Amino acid sequence: MLELLATAEPGGTSLAQALLQQVANGIAKGSVYALIAVGYTMVYGVLQLINFAHGEVYMLGAYFSYYPAKWMGYTTDPEDPTFVPAKVPLYVVGFLFVCSMACCAFLGMLIERFAYRPLRNSSRLAALITAIGVSLLLQNGGIMLFKADPRGFPTLIEQSSVDLGLVALTNTKIIIVVVAAVMMTGLHLFVQKTRPGAAMRACSFDMRTARLMGVNVDGTIGLTFAIGSIMAAVAGVLVAMDQPTIDPLMGLMAGLKAFVAAVLGGIGSIPGAALGGLLLGVTESVVGTFSTTYAEAVAFVLLILVLLVKPSGLLGKSGREKV
């Protein structure tokens, strides 16, 4: 990718090629945003709450697979540079993913039970500030427990570049796109085709009526948090695998941007989250071709533009205030 950029000349075919390459990178980046964004969109759909702590769940997802890997001896040792970690077998990779997903699902339900449920009937503002509080707690708790400096993530899969004709991507990026696509499709089918999914839709449509119809509302909300957290955990491990470093603040920006992606696609809509994530990832990467620092601002500029032009997002339903 760097070579491509280095040879790129404005106006030439190589610039077009570099842009195409950036679009491909953007799709990988956007898949991660989309995975995190579903957590925001589902919780907002049901509780009308911006779950600020969701970005931190994503960060912890990475740590929940880092520690088991470390205990099993698959990570480099900073004290002993000569130590060569063993190659991680595929079943261990699977175990690390499952471990991280299970821990995050539990954490998500824990957060809902102890921080958000007591506030379900108080003002939206109180809930929003609690969410900020939970986010601060997890972030600073993370800094305290894991230390603020970044850690090297074990090499789960040896990175190599794969030539896809016009563009080249690393195999980890391809895995990100494939896993994200599979999980998003699975989630969509779950919400549309199964009974718990129908309960979730019922709760987001009208919680009170759903309760009257015999839906276990508390259970469904817990399930919503668990599923959102599982998606975030997968995103966390995938990113850690691709980037190979993790730190306690990695959830802050990723979480904010994923929220922007959710708003972009229309909050409450799962296909919207996927579309918003991809759109944001691609735009960011393309702008990044010209200026990496300004690429950081893209998400927020897009956010404000979308809110001004179509506040309900690309695929969202618009509601009207009744008098």
Next chain:
Amino acid sequence: MHRTLLLLVVGVSLAFGVDWFLGEFIEEYVVRIINLCGIAIILAVSLNVINGLCGQFSLGHAGFMAIGAYVSAYFTTTLRVLNTETGETVVRAPLFDGAWGFVPALLIGGMAAAAAGLVVGVPTLRLKGDYLAIATLGFGEIVIIMLTNFESVGAARGLPGLPNYASSFWILTFAWICVVSSVFLQRSTFGRALVAIRENELAAEVMGIRVARLKVMAFIYGAFFAGLAGGLLGHLLRTISPSTFGFMKSIEVVVMLVLGGLGSLTGAIVGAIVLTVLPEALRDVEQQAKLPGIRMVVYALVLILLMIFRPQGIFGQRELSLKLLRRLLPGGRK
């Protein structure tokens, strides 16, 4: 008019007296905390007008602060600007010199922030609640990213060497002006109209309140004082960088407000003081308990527990007044 003038004279002389007293008798560390308290009061009281009175949940206060800080620093600081054509660094003397140059620089900073308030306020008028919060947060982030890109103000490295102008006298004077003007504002028709918008926007509009216009005015007012506070903070810290004014700073001000009770002016003041002093007090605890980082964890826990058990804050929407004190004291009238 006479009352305003009198209040101003009283405030300035009080600030003068306190400044002298602090300089003579109090150790520097404590003076610094008092100064930070003064700045926090300006921030919390000005945000109270937007969030508390008008009910527009803004998370972009740090963005206004950053604008105020950088603009005022631009006028008071010796800048080293790299000339890209010749590759030489050009040293530019400060435009405004001395302590009396500080006030116009601050005011220009405040006005620049107020202009930004107008720019943010107008387009975000149609947004409500969470969406407004997230849009203002986005605005704050955009400001920070822009500043990170401006090489002439030091980009991500920040701008060092701000002159030491922010004495206790100026901080307390501006805090006094901010508080007094907020009291007047709350009692004026403007303030009451803002409360009407908070309680029910539609009903307020039906009663003939020009909702759009007043919301923007609340934004401009809040942003102006946030800009002043930013300028004061910059000249107190003497080095500013974009990260000083990150999204955490906005959250900090919101927490001050919520702790004291959203919509209560005295609550905002108490919240500002508590949340400036508390982290300093916890710093000692942190050192003694040998648990680095526990400070922010306690801070977050306090926030969550406060919201669960007393979501309206310490004072709710009430004001701390002599009447309330008298009622609380033993033997007082019920």
